[in-house]
Amino acid sequence: MIEFNINDRKVEARPGWTLLDTARHYGVDIPTLCYHESVAPSGACRLCMVELKDGDWSKLVASCIYPVQDGINVYTETERVQNVRRWIFEMLLSTCPASQEIRKMAARYGVKSTRFPINDPDQTCMVCGLCSRVCEEVVGLSAISTVDRGVHKKVSSPFLRPTDICVACGSCVSICPTGAMQAIFDSVRGEPAMQLTQLTP
Amino acid sequence: MANPGTAFKKEDWRLKSPEDLTALRNQILASRDPDRPEIIVCHGSGCMANGSPKVTDALREALSEAGIDARVRPGIKTTGCQGFCSRGPLVLIRPQGLFYQQVKPKDVKEIVERSIMAGEPIERLLYKLPDTGEPVFTEQEIPFYKLQERVVLHNIGKIDPTDITDTIAAGGYQALAKAIATMTPEQVVGEVEKSGLRGRGGAGFPTGRKWRSALNAVAKKGRPVYVVVNGDEGDPGAFMDRTIMEGDPHAVLEGLILGAYALGASQGYLYVRAEYPLAIKHLEIAMSQARELGLLGENILNSGFSLEVQINRGAGAFVCGESTALFTSIEGKPGNPRPKYVRSVEEGLWGRPTVLNNVETWANIPLIISKGADWYAGLGVPHSTGTKVFSLVGKVNNVGLVEVPMGVPMSRIVEEIGGGVPNGSPFKAVQTGGPSGGCIPYHLKDTPVDFDSLTKAGSMMGSGAMIVMDDGDCVVDVGRYFLRFLEEESCGKCLPCRLGLTRMREILDNFSRGQGNEKDIDDLISLAQAVQDGALCALGSSAPNPVLTTIRYFKEEYIAHVRDHHCPAGVCKELITYAIDPELCTGCTNCARQCPNNCISGEKKKPHVIDSNLCIRCGICKETCKFDAVKVS
Numbered sequence: 001m002i003e004f005n006i007n008d009r010k011v012e013a014r015p016g017w018t019l020l021d022t023a024r025h026y027g028v029d030i031p032t033l034c035y036h037e038s039v040a041p042s043g044a045c046r047l048c049m050v051e052l053k054d055g056d057w058s059k060l061v062a063s064c065i066y067p068v069q070d071g072i073n074v075y076t077e078t079e080r081v082q083n084v085r086r087w088i089f090e091m092l093l094s095t096c097p098a099s100q101e102i103r104k105m106a107a108r109y110g111v112k113s114t115r116f117p118i119n120d121p122d123q124t125c126m127v128c129g130l131c132s133r134v135c136e137e138v139v140g141l142s143a144i145s146t147v148d149r150g151v152h153k154k155v156s157s158p159f160l161r162p163t164d165i166c167v168a169c170g171s172c173v174s175i176c177p178t179g180a181m182q183a184i185f186d187s188v189r190g191e192p193a194m195q196l197t198q199l200t201p
Numbered sequence: 202m203a204n205p206g207t208a209f210k211k212e213d214w215r216l217k218s219p220e221d222l223t224a225l226r227n228q229i230l231a232s233r234d235p236d237r238p239e240i241i242v243c244h245g246s247g248c249m250a251n252g253s254p255k256v257t258d259a260l261r262e263a264l265s266e267a268g269i270d271a272r273v274r275p276g277i278k279t280t281g282c283q284g285f286c287s288r289g290p291l292v293l294i295r296p297q298g299l300f301y302q303q304v305k306p307k308d309v310k311e312i313v314e315r316s317i318m319a320g321e322p323i324e325r326l327l328y329k330l331p332d333t334g335e336p337v338f339t340e341q342e343i344p345f346y347k348l349q350e351r352v353v354l355h356n357i358g359k360i361d362p363t364d365i366t367d368t369i370a371a372g373g374y375q376a377l378a379k380a381i382a383t384m385t386p387e388q389v390v391g392e393v394e395k396s397g398l399r400g401r402g403g404a405g406f407p408t409g410r411k412w413r414s415a416l417n418a419v420a421k422k423g424r425p426v427y428v429v430v431n432g433d434e435g436d437p438g439a440f441m442d443r444t445i446m447e448g449d450p451h452a453v454l455e456g457l458i459l460g461a462y463a464l465g466a467s468q469g470y471l472y473v474r475a476e477y478p479l480a481i482k483h484l485e486i487a488m489s490q491a492r493e494l495g496l497l498g499e500n501i502l503n504s505g506f507s508l509e510v511q512i513n514r515g516a517g518a519f520v521c522g523e524s525t526a527l528f529t530s531i532e533g534k535p536g537n538p539r540p541k542y543v544r545s546v547e548e549g550l551w552g553r554p555t556v557l558n559n560v561e562t563w564a565n566i567p568l569i570i571s572k573g574a575d576w577y578a579g580l581g582v583p584h585s586t587g588t589k590v591f592s593l594v595g596k597v598n599n600v601g602l603v604e605v606p607m608g609v610p611m612s613r614i615v616e617e618i619g620g621g622v623p624n625g626s627p628f629k630a631v632q633t634g635g636p637s638g639g640c641i642p643y644h645l646k647d648t649p650v651d652f653d654s655l656t657k658a659g660s661m662m663g664s665g666a667m668i669v670m671d672d673g674d675c676v677v678d679v680g681r682y683f684l685r686f687l688e689e690e691s692c693g694k695c696l697p698c699r700l701g702l703t704r705m706r707e708i709l710d711n712f713s714r715g716q717g718n719e720k721d722i723d724d725l726i727s728l729a730q731a732v733q734d735g736a737l738c739a740l741g742s743s744a745p746n747p748v749l750t751t752i753r754y755f756k757e758e759y760i761a762h763v764r765d766h767h768c769p770a771g772v773c774k775e776l777i778t779y780a781i782d783p784e785l786c787t788g789c790t791n792c793a794r795q796c797p798n799n800c801i802s803g804e805k806k807k808p809h810v811i812d813s814n815l816c817i818r819c820g821i822c823k824e825t826c827k828f829d830a831v832k833v834s
Contacts, residue, residue, distance in 0.1 A: 043540035044695050046735040060734040065540040080734055084697065087731035091700040115724075116704055127693065146693070149518065149535075151703055153693030 004072045019063035019074055020048055030076055031085065031105060033177050034128035035064045039137045045128050047088055051078045060084065082109075090114045092126055099124040099178040125180035127153050131172035139171050144188050155181075157188045215495040217503045219378035222369070222496075229370045238275035238317060241293040243358065245282025245444060246479060247601075248289035252305070253279075256290050259306040263313040275317055278367075281448015281483075282440075283358035285345055287600035288328065298339040301326035331598070331620060345599045348618045352580065352588045353564050354604045357448035362483045365490035368451040374496055376567035377455050380462055381504045384570075389463035390416060393566065395574035397586035402431055402522075402559030403637065403663045404739070405585075405652035411556060415464055415546040418554040427550045428457055428466045429531070429557040432473035432480065433515045433522040436635025437686060438594040439666035442560035444602055445590070446473065446480035449564065450487035454510070456563030458497060459570055461508045464556060469508055472527050474515040484512060519690035523738050524549070524557050526692065537692045538738035559664065561590055581607030585651030589662070593619045595669035596628065605650070612646040615669055622671045629670045630754065634663025636683040637743035639750030640676070659750040661743070675772035676751035676758050681709045683747045691740060698741030701732040705748060712759060713773040715766030722759050726752060771833035774818040778834055781822075783808035785830035792822035792831065 001012045006019075006028055013022040018041065023030050034045035041064040048063045053073045060080060075081065089106035094116035096102050102124075106112070129146055132155060136142045143166035147156045157163040166189045173181045216222050242248075242257045260277055269275075283291050288302035294316050301312065304326060315321050327336040328343050340346050351357075360367040368374070380389050394409025419426050430453060434442040446453060457469050473481050488510060491497040499507045513531050520526045521536040528550045530536040549555025565587060569577045578586045585607035591614060594600055598620030605614060615621065615628055622628050630640040633650075639660030641648055648654050652662050670679065684706040693699040708725050711717045729745035736742040752759060761767045768776040781792070781801075786808040793801040793809055800816050803809030811822070811831075823831040 041540075042694075043737055046695050046697050046737065049735055061542065062540060062737070066542050080730075083727060084731045084735040087701065087728050088696050088735065091696070091704055095700055116707070126696065127699070129694070148693070149520075150689055150691040150693045151699060153699065 002068045002070050004068065004070060004074065006074045007076055008073075013068040015068075017068050019050060019061070019066045019068060022068055023050075023063060023074075023076065028076055030063055031109060032064060033102075033105075033126065034130060036130055036134070036175055038175070039130065039133040041065045042129060042133065045088070045126070047085055049081055049084050051075045051081050085109055086111055091116060094118050096124050096126050096178060096180075098122050099126075099180070101178050102126070123180075124178045124183065125155060126178065127155060128177065129155075130175045130177065131155055131181050134171045134175045139167070139169055141165055141167065143167075144172060155184065162187065162189060214493060217495065219382040219502055222374060222378045222502070226369050226372075226375075229366050233370065236296050239278060239295040240275050240312075240317070241278045241280055241295065241358070243281075243283045243289060243291040244279040245286070245289075245447065246440070247282060247286035248291055249479075251289040251303075253290035255306045256292065256304050256309060259309040260292075260313070263309045264317075267313050267318065269318070278361050280360060281357045281362050282444040282602060283340075284349075284354070284444075284602040284604075285343075285599065286602065287598070292326075293340065297322075298341075300328060300338065300340045300343065302328050345601070345603075345618055345620070348605075348613065349603050350580075350588055350606050351604050352568060353445065353452070353561060353590055354448075354602070356452065357444060360449065362448050362450055363486050365451065365487065365494065368449070372571070373451045373567075374455055374491075376570035377458055377462075377496065378502065380459055380570055381502055381506070386463045386465060387416075389459060389570065392574045393463070393569060396569045396577040397574075397584070398562065398565055398569060398577065399585065399652060400559055401561035401565070401589065401664065403634065403661065405662055408558060408562055411546055411558075412460070412463060414544065415554050415556045418547040419465060422547070422554060424465060425468065426464050426466045426554045427556070428460045428464060428469040429527070429550060429555060430457055430469070430471045430473075430560055430563055431522060431524070431527060431557055432471060432477070432560045433519075433527060434477075434560070434664060435474060435519040435522050435690075436637075436664055436666045437683075438592060438668045439635055439664050440592045441590040441602065441665045443477050443480050445560050445564050446477065447483050450480075450483045451491065452564040452567060453484070453560055454487055454491055454497065456558075456566035457510065458501065458508055459566050460556060460558070460563065462506055466556075467507055467509065469510040470531055470550070471510060471512045472515060472521070472531060473512055474521075475517060481512060481514065488512075518692070519686075520692045520738070520740050523740055525738065527557065528555070535692075537694050538740070540737060561665070582649065582651055584653060589650070589665055591650075591665045591667050593667050593669070595632075595667075596622050596671040596674070597669040598623055607651045608649045608654075610647045611641060611650055614650060614667065615646070619669065622669065624671065626671060629672055629674060630676075630751075632660075632668040632670065632679070632747065633666070634661040634743075634746070635666045635668075636687050637661065637739065637746055638663045638666075639746040640670075640679070640754060641750075642754040659753055660746065673770055673772070675713075675768055675770035676755045677709055677712050677762055677768070678770075678772045680748040680751055681706060681713060684709065684744070687740065687744045691744075692738075695735070695737035695741060697732045697735035698737065698744065701728060701735075702741070702744055705729060705732070705745065709748070712762045713768070714775045715762060715773075717763045719760060719763060721763065722752065722756070777818060778813050779811050779816055779818060779820070779822060780813070780832055780834065781809050781811055782830045782832050785828050787828055787830075789827070791825050791827070795821050795825045797821065 031047045043062040043065040049060045050063045052059050089111035092102050093114035097118050132145045290304050292301040292304045324336050337343050356371050390412045398408045399405040515521045518536045521530045523538050524545050525541050526536040526538040545555050580587050588604050588606050590604045603618050627643050630642045655662050688702045691698045729749050733742050733745050771777050788806040798817050800812040
């Protein structure tokens with residue numbers, strides 16, 4: 001077992017666990033949006049940042065991917081951690097204003113409004129990539145992925161066209177933390193290979 | 202490829218031992234007459250853009266027309282960048298060492314007739330000292346060169362990068378021969394450790410320690426291990442690595458081969474951005490020549506050690522200069538950084554131990570091995586040993602490439618070597634480290650340029666771009682420029698970078714329109730810290746640096762924007778008006794003819810007037826006015 005401290009409390013973790021695994025095992029609250037047990041963590045949403053401290057030295061790390069180590073001191077509610085969290089929530093409220101889930105989660109951490117302009121009032125997708133990761137890692141198809149880069153990044157099937165690689169299993173829809181996948185699902189799914197009407201005599 | 206000498210026939214061209222290399226070198230040197238006249242034309246990208254290939258063609262023609270006996274006809278050599286880019290095309294005449302600048306094809310006939318045949322200098326083409334106007338004959342007398350210490354660049358501008366015999370004559374591959382003949386891999390790593398060399402790509406991680414960790418990782422996990430060159434230089438205004446790859450590709454290759462020898466790697470990669478076609482071409486030529494000579498490939502110098510190397514071209518993404526994004530790109534996936542809490546030396550390319558170093562770092566390795574770690578550690582300052590190459594751009598007289606020992610004061614580079622700001626006023630700030638670095642203001646001009654001092658001043662060494670700014674540069678505008686660049690170049694994976702950079706830029710956009718208040722400046726700092734702390738890779742976490750350092754050193758300028766709605770530098774379009782000073786205006790009508798919006802009116806030879814309602818503040822009138830009558834307020 002690996003022993004270290006979370007918020008000055010002694011904890012034990014199994015080798016291979018991350019800081020987030022350990023924190024959740026001990027009931028320490030850390031928010032996440034891009035994390036899901038069924039896929040490998042990607043460290044994209046950065047809501048799970050925690051602070052490591054050692055004397056004067058300190059550093060922020062993403063707890064969902066940081067492997068546990070003996071003797072480290074982890075803090076989940078420091079000023080720096082909260083600063084990152086608050087700004088991400090505030091930016092998400094303006095980027096994905098239509099998502100009830102994000103609004104609820106942000107409110108839970110004290111962020112209820114945003115100072116930033118809202119460009120698309122219907123937007124719910126924050127491009128956390130869970131949908132494409134479940135399609136690749138669990139379903140094994142990669143019918144969708146994130147395309148383009150930077151501010152233009154979005155989830156799509158290849159070449160922005162419907163694809164018959166998608167088997168309409170719905171994994172992406174059910175894993176999506178904000179319900180955004182529901183709206184773009186039809187644009188991903190191409191015409192089914194066989195029409196239902198063909199089956200009826 | 203040029204024939205190194207008559208004694209070597211094609212079939213025994215391949216070198217079979219370190220002694221063979223020395224023998225070849227002696228033959229090449231013996232076949233060359235050091236007093237034979239030679240014309241050297243700079244074919245670096247800067248000079249080529251200024252027309253140096255045309256100068257070379259004209260020289261060839263003029264020489265054959267001049268009817269000089271073939272035995273004494275001077276050779277023409279085209280080299281990599283000689284550094285003094287603002288003065289190009291550059292031509293050197295040897296053995297006298299005459300240094301001609303801004304040479305045009307029409308000057309060539311005179312050069313051949315007077316300098317080559319009669320041996321006299323042409324004063325018109327010489328460099329003139331800016332303070333006295335006195336002409337300078339040779340390169341070494343020009344302050345721009347005199348104050349430099351060219352160590353990594355020592356061959357560049359002297360050798361033809363496409364001819365391996367030139368490299369070998371200059372001592373190339375001697376370090377490799379030395380290592381193979383006399384040193385164990387362990388000793389090579391030890392030598393690099395002892396030299397104190399730190400990575401030239403930006404972060405300044407000790408190279409020896411990186412290699413040592415890789416060796417430990419190999420001991421634990423076994424082979425394969427990979428060596429990789431990071432040639433994805435993308436900072437605006439940076440061209441150090443390009444120059445090294447173009448001008449001395451064998452130095453990079455030799456460094457890489459030495460690294461592979463030390464670490465036991467049999468596969469290496471050169472990741473070069475596709476926007477550097479000449480660098481890629483020269484590296485490809487260098488690789489095939491080295492292979493032919495048995496310096497690369499199977500059984501190098503018959504030592505039993507083999508190394509295959511391939512070039513991977515970047516597809517235009519700045520973020521691929523980040524180590525983990527570079528690896529995913531080589532692996533054939535989109536260049537997104539991956540979370541890195543396990544270091545690349547343990548899990549890098551294909552999940553294997555990998556040593557990734559910057560081009561300039563690799564080019565330092567042969568020097569350390571051939572001249573010794575003690576010699577290298579004697580250059581520069583403790584903790585930042587050796588020299589560093591900087592590209593000097595922006596509002597500076599001598600735009601170009603300079604190499605100085607670590608730890609020299611900033612003012613030496615900008616004012617003495619760079620010749621200061623064109624209008625003679627002191628510089629306002631120097632942006633070091635590109636979009637990831639920060640601004641060093643004039644009052645810190647004596648800051649020693651080394652890794653730790655720059656970090657202490659809030660900036661960073663970065664890869665070595667130095668952008669000089671003067672009073673005509675607005676810090677808010679500079680911040681917007683870099684943020685817009687990074688916003689486009691962010692991979693978009695993590696939220697602080699993808700969302701945060703845009704939001705920061707929007708706040709600055711407001712400032713540039715005179716909107717916002719002083720609280721917004723504090724909010725901007727807070728958001729910048731969140732991005733710094735939260736971003737996944739170094740692109741995002743260093744992106745706020747330009748904004749944070751300009752707020753630290755030029756806060757009053759930010760306040761002027763939001764409180765007084767005034768841009769002190771006269772840059773932010775929505776806060777300035779152009780007007781013509783009737784006292785100075787001669788009515789030459791030049792500005793009125795150039796104005797794209799036809800908003801300047803007036804009679805000939807009488808003062809003109811700008812209609813500020815129609816004016817789009819493009820600044821063309823100010824640029825075209827020969828009488829300095831257009832004023833910004």
